[in-house]
Amino acid sequence: MTQSFYPPQRTLMGPGPPDVSPRVLGALSRPTIGHLDPQFILLMDEIKALLQYAFKTSNELTLPVSAPGSAGMEAVFTNLLEPGDKVVVCQNGVFGGRMKENVERCGATAVMVQDDWGKPVDPQKLEQALRANPDATAVAFVHAETSTGVRSDARHLCRLAHEFDCLAIVDAVTSLAGIELRVDDWGIDAIYSGTQKCLSCVPGLSPVSFSERAVARIRQRKQRVQSWFLDMNLIMDYWGGDAKRSYHHTAPVNALYALHESLVMLQEEGLESAWARHQRHHDAFAAGIEAMGLGFVVDVGARLPQLNAVRIPAGVDEAFVRKQLLQNWNLEIGAGLGSLAGKVWRVGLMGYAANRTNVLLCLSALGTTLQTMGAAVTPDAAITAAQEVYAA
Numbered sequence: 001m002t003q004s005f006y007p008p009q010r011t012l013m014g015p016g017p018p019d020v021s022p023r024v025l026g027a028l029s030r031p032t033i034g035h036l037d038p039q040f041i042l043l044m045d046e047i048k049a050l051l052q053y054a055f056k057t058s059n060e061l062t063l064p065v066s067a068p069g070s071a072g073m074e075a076v077f078t079n080l081l082e083p084g085d086k087v088v089v090c091q092n093g094v095f096g097g098r099m100k101e102n103v104e105r106c107g108a109t110a111v112m113v114q115d116d117w118g119k120p121v122d123p124q125k126l127e128q129a130l131r132a133n134p135d136a137t138a139v140a141f142v143h144a145e146t147s148t149g150v151r152s153d154a155r156h157l158c159r160l161a162h163e164f165d166c167l168a169i170v171d172a173v174t175s176l177a178g179i180e181l182r183v184d185d186w187g188i189d190a191i192y193s194g195t196q197k198c199l200s201c202v203p204g205l206s207p208v209s210f211s212e213r214a215v216a217r218i219r220q221r222k223q224r225v226q227s228w229f230l231d232m233n234l235i236m237d238y239w240g241g242d243a244k245r246s247y248h249h250t251a252p253v254n255a256l257y258a259l260h261e262s263l264v265m266l267q268e269e270g271l272e273s274a275w276a277r278h279q280r281h282h283d284a285f286a287a288g289i290e291a292m293g294l295g296f297v298v299d300v301g302a303r304l305p306q307l308n309a310v311r312i313p314a315g316v317d318e319a320f321v322r323k324q325l326l327q328n329w330n331l332e333i334g335a336g337l338g339s340l341a342g343k344v345w346r347v348g349l350m351g352y353a354a355n356r357t358n359v360l361l362c363l364s365a366l367g368t369t370l371q372t373m374g375a376a377v378t379p380d381a382a383i384t385a386a387q388e389v390y391a392a
């Protein structure tokens with residue numbers, strides 16, 4: 001007989017999912033109710049309001065798509081694009097490449113603006129591309145590139161998009177609740193995120209939000225949205241407006257309890273405090289990494305606090321290190337992706353996992369493991385340096 005599955009107790013410091021709070025796991029196991037139960041409708045309304053808080057938006061069309069971040073990405077592109085449209089896509093890592101995939105699968109053309117991996121999107125290059133392509137209808141970029149740990153200047157890029165009369169489409173899967181993000185102030189027209197990064201909820205949902213301009217674009221489509229499941233016109237009838245609430249698909253009831261709980265926790269902490277907490281633990285972690293003689297891929301000013309791409313010292317078998325951390329410390333960190341594969345570890349400090357215990361654990365685990373393997377690192381110096389940041 002196959003036995004019940006009991007996962008090991010890990011500390012999750014990879015690129016997501018991070019550790020999930022016991023409060024969120026507790027919410028997940030509450031009794032399932034019907035997805036059209038009046039109590040559930042109230043929960044949906046609260047989730048919408050809490051997501052508006054997290055996104056800093058008053059957009060009416062703000063809701064979680066019932067599938068992971070990649071589905072939020074599909075929802076944004078399939079609803080906003082029609083065959084023949086032209087979109088300027090900024091790429092500086094893996095996830096910008098997925099935007100290109102989505103644009104092309106919608107029958108639209110992607111004009112690529114390429115930047116080196118580990119560098120932010122260059123606004124000057126975007127401006128040149130927009131001048132050269134006056135028929136473009138949208139600009140798309142990744143706010144927080146999880147493959148490299150770099151932050152782009154979303155406010156500036158959105159301003160450029162609007163100057164050229166384009167919609168601004170933003171991937172905020174890793175940025176939401178981890179770094180400053182202001183949907184309304186920055187003029188973001190369509191944004192998608194995930195529950196399993198800095199919201200520290202279980203994987204499987206994708207919060208999205210659309211501005212009035214974006215909703216108008218969806219309403220004025222010439223062709224129906226190719227995807228029935230992700231068609232916002234239909235989803236709006238379930239999540240949206242007043243009495244309607246017509247059945248579209250069965251909402252993932254318990255996953256939404258979990259999302260609600262994680263958003264309640266975010267509101268209790270305060271969004272700005274959550275941003276500051278991520279920065280503080282990153283500062284301590286970075287001080288430790290540098291004190292033990294390791295380095296970062298991304299320049300200080302553009303580093304994401306929640307995703308640390310740490311350079312692997314020469315001659316070190318990076319997969320062996322990750323295996324040691326998992327076996328001996330129950331600690332998961334991430335490998336490099338794409339062109340950074342084999343060159344970096346990706347250490348996440350996301351949501352509930354962004355805390356002092358995890359920072360010190362990771363520095364000790366990484367430092368002592370590397371030392372045992374003969375690398376010239378100094379774990380004690382790392383702990384001291386991190387503690388000094390916390391003491392300051």
Ligand SMILES: *Cc1c(COP(=O)(O)O)cnc(C)c1O
Nearest residue numbers: 068069070095144146173174194
């Ligand atoms: C994780 C991630 C995604 C995809 O989210 P999934 O939930 O894995 O589908 C998209 N974009 C970025 C920047 C991400 O970090």
